[in-house]
Amino acid sequence: MIAFFSRWASLPAFYRRAGRWIPWLWAVAAGLLMAGTVGGLVLAPVDYQQGEAYRILFVHVPSAWMAMFVYMFMAGASASAFIWHVKLAEILARVSAPLGAAFTALALATGSLWGARMWNTWWVWDARLTSVLLLFFLYLGFMALQAAIEDRRRAARAGAVLALVGVVNIPIIHYSVEWWNTLHQGATVSKFDNPSMTWDMLWPLLTMALGFMVYFAAAVLVRARSEILERERHRRWVIDEVTR
Amino acid sequence: MKTARKNRLLLILTLVAGVGLAALLVSLAFRENLTFFFTPAQVAAGEVRPGQPFRVGGLVIPGSVERQPDGVTVRFRLTDTRAEVPVQYTGVLPDLFKEGQGIVARGTLDGTGLFVADQVLAKHDENYMPPEVADALKAQGAMPDHEMMRKMQP
Amino acid sequence: MTTTNEAATLAAIDLACVRGDRSLFQGLSFALVRGTLLKVEGPNGVGKTSLLRILAGLARPEEGEVRWNGKAIGGCPDFAADRRYLGHHNGHGLALTVRENLRVAAALQGTPCAGASLEQAMETVGLAHAGDSPVARLSSGQRRRLALARLILGAAGVWILDEPLNALDRAGQVLFGGLLRDHLLGRGVAVISTHQTLTLPAGIRQQTLTLAVSS
């Protein structure tokens, strides 16, 4: 089991395997995103309350989910890098941070755009919105720390500590709408037993979300590959790989 | 070796104690009102004094909306189905503002029990469906409650 | 080779070290039995300091491990209590006096230390008169002597010293030679890097590890 894992996580093997997967992932992501866009913008009916404006949901909700998911992914990778010294995990944590920050920025931007129409304000300091802003700052802090530390191993360990300390924020983001009386609405889709959304709207949303996820996977692999090349640039196998 | 094991046990105990205490305190905090948010019932029960800024949330009672002669001031009443609060607001209302809509208003009570708002935000419910479905559900009386209403019920 | 490790106090097994993008050494192994001095030699920048920090447990090797009495040193408090490390920095609080620094060092090292043994150590390194001076007022050589005093507080089995002779005057170098001899005769082991000559009496077991620049 451990032997299998360490073989899987060996950088040269991972580099080659990822190289084979990436084109497929891009294709799947493009397909899903396209289907989701058509489904959301054209096929889905208007909403009884919000009219057409609700369609921003098809971007907002997936990016908000990804903002949280990527953080959990990063923290998980950090933890395994910290405990088992898996180099691949260090690399994955490092390269996923900017993607997470981008998703968070997208969620913030689409959210406040939507809020300007629906709530009559761009921004309120309610618990959901504030905690997402803090998540954004956490990403920025992680990235600043990575940029400031030259030694990669030290950067990885330091980043792991920071990422794990920040994990407390994630449940707060998720449950804030229940714990406090926020302006932000409560769960619609994530009440999995009984989503309060008609299927015509739900399927494009889920397709988009899946598309975002596959996009993330592809982007992480691309970035991880170049990070691996840079880290191992003096290793024999990299030189072979590049000159081949 | 023995000290190592003892240390680990101590560590785990401290962790459990710390996290447990934190959870306890948080749950105590949630029993009380942290966000200056009051329901019309609480306002009616006199939980806020005139002059204290706070937020009140509820549904706009159908038929209660009246424009004042100056053209920019509106008055309406908010309810959580148990009590009502009269609200006055001067300014631009949100697009979604209509009778039966959930809103959150911020402001203060004047001496007569009128809530003078300086901000009115719309708070729609978490249901997404086409208008036809909504009409059908309403006709059957099966429309899910507005989430704010559900949360406000004791 | 692995069969002898059990008997050794300190053993390095297949250590590899990478700094930045250079690999400094690989597959480095040795085993030291009680009473042995290991001199680490090699030109500037070859990796002596890096090796010593790994042996002390301050840095992690890229590969391989360090064993003490057969156990890996990572997270082993008994090893920590038995090891003294002296690096490029002396590790004194500058605003604290010589005596205060020694007292803290004793508590941290885990050596129960009566006042008398502190005074004894200060005496030995020639700082008896300076017990109440803040370290900030000492010269570089005097600070190094204070670091030596910490070394001899409470008996430790393993000394790991990075250029201990730096800044010491002639008398100080002789003094250090004496301390090292006593340590080794008392069946301790020591790993020392230095560019100066260490003169020790005959009969003491010495090994030399010469690091060479890897291509």
Added chain:
Amino acid sequence: MTTTNEAATLAAIDLACVRGDRSLFQGLSFALVRGTLLKVEGPNGVGKTSLLRILAGLARPEEGEVRWNGKAIGGCPDFAADRRYLGHHNGHGLALTVRENLRVAAALQGTPCAGASLEQAMETVGLAHAGDSPVARLSSGQRRRLALARLILGAAGVWILDEPLNALDRAGQVLFGGLLRDHLLGRGVAVISTHQTLTLPAGIRQQTLTLAVSS
């Protein structure tokens, strides 16, 4: 004594130094003519570093003055251009590369420096391969070598060096001996404190100043 000062490149006149509440030395005078090495010796804490900082113009003596070609050194830019000082710290920007550091040093010292002479200096101290490494990645000995390179950028008349051999390996010590010999043969003067032995060819004028602990 004062009559010879005019001919001397570097002269100390009646220097006194007090640190904290201790007087380290008083009435210290000497005069160095071109081509002379002054070795400053004495036990740890006697005041060697303090003296060298005074000679370099970094600290002010309690009494007396330092003269260069007959002029007091205070605020004299010609002396500043003719003097090199190497203290306990090397004075490199850690995030800059070896080459960048040398270039800045040349500009600051006032030595017009073509690229060729920089490369030449790096070559001499054995850092030619490391020209583009940030100093943060060098070992302690390599950093000391870079400091030596600064010394030989552009000819200077006066070298003031505090324990220059610290951290240098054997080859580095030999290298330094050669540089010093060239400097002295080129009619420079040098004031050096060190606890190690400096071996120089015969025929070079050497003086030794042994500081002793004052009561």
Added chain:
Amino acid sequence: MRTSLATAWWAVLRRDLLLSARRLGELGNPVVFFAAVVSLFPLALGADAGLLRSVGPGIVWVGALLACLLSLEGLFRADFEDGSLEQLLLSPHPASVLVSAKILAHWLVTGVPLLLITPLLGVLLNLPPLAQTVLFGGLLLGTPTLSLLGSVAVALTLGLPRGGLLISVLLLPLFAPVLVFGAGAVGSALLEMPVLPYFYMLGAELALAVTLVPLATAAALRASLGS
């Protein structure tokens, strides 16, 4: 035969307090900075008494937070540079426990003096007695949390050039909740509304920080020194 962990803990605490005492002049610094920041705002905002009263508690809290932030820089730096920190990590005792002694010392030397002058500032800002008590109580619960969280950030950025600013960037999201609940409590008190829930939240943060932070800080220190 080894000395107990308690002895080592005390030795570290005593050492850090001694070091601060040796620089008695600096003990005053956080306090002076705090007072100065609080009095900068009237300068920047002009002298509108009503405005000042309503922003007063917020300013006091931001001032305390910044004073703490600035003083944090020194928490491990000197020890890092002179090699003392290396020796601390080499000790056979668990680093997290020893580190907690250093953090406690930091709080005693910076947090407590802030607490002591808060009543004075409260009077200057014209806060009613109840609000003053609440301000004090909030700071009492909040400043240790600031010292604790701060220590993680400082440990992470040890030895990096311009670590100072990086610390701030890392800390602002961590400090924000303390600020929200601390300033919220005073605001609530000014309106004569309940303050207990805020204190519960501050207490919860403190409890979490006390148990988790020393571990994180020790890990961060190891990472910073290991390279």
Added chain:
Amino acid sequence: MRTSLATAWWAVLRRDLLLSARRLGELGNPVVFFAAVVSLFPLALGADAGLLRSVGPGIVWVGALLACLLSLEGLFRADFEDGSLEQLLLSPHPASVLVSAKILAHWLVTGVPLLLITPLLGVLLNLPPLAQTVLFGGLLLGTPTLSLLGSVAVALTLGLPRGGLLISVLLLPLFAPVLVFGAGAVGSALLEMPVLPYFYMLGAELALAVTLVPLATAAALRASLGS
């Protein structure tokens, strides 16, 4: 034959800019800190839009001032610790001129980025266009003064443990006039009153600082290193 002063000045400027460029990630720090301080206040003050608008310019100025203050710490510290500063003072060129290159580099690296994001914050705070221009102009004149004054304080406190706080204590009174006129100008613009007199004062301060500060800083550095 000696190199000219101009060569040495350029070399110092280039060196400091290079050092900052090597840590590109850190270039953003003052900006992030600035933005974060500005957004801390809404947290502390609660969400009252009217209140925020009226304290906005003051907060921006205090934020800029604090960002500058924090970044100052690094101005000479690394150079002091690695001995580079010793070498600078040993140069045959006048130290005050060389020091001015270092201060200019500091402003280019911290002051200018602050200026660049100010328009964004102005929009967030809902300032009218005129007030935004005034805010920008004020910071353009004020931030170099902050860097200059800061350098004196940093030079004086060099090598003192916990210098960071001491710097703040020394600087807050020096910075106060800049703050008063800078924030005053925006306040005046908000009320559509003349702002020119404020700019004259800011300009006067800058002129004074540019001529006197390098001399004072060089003297302070000599004093700090001489002991």
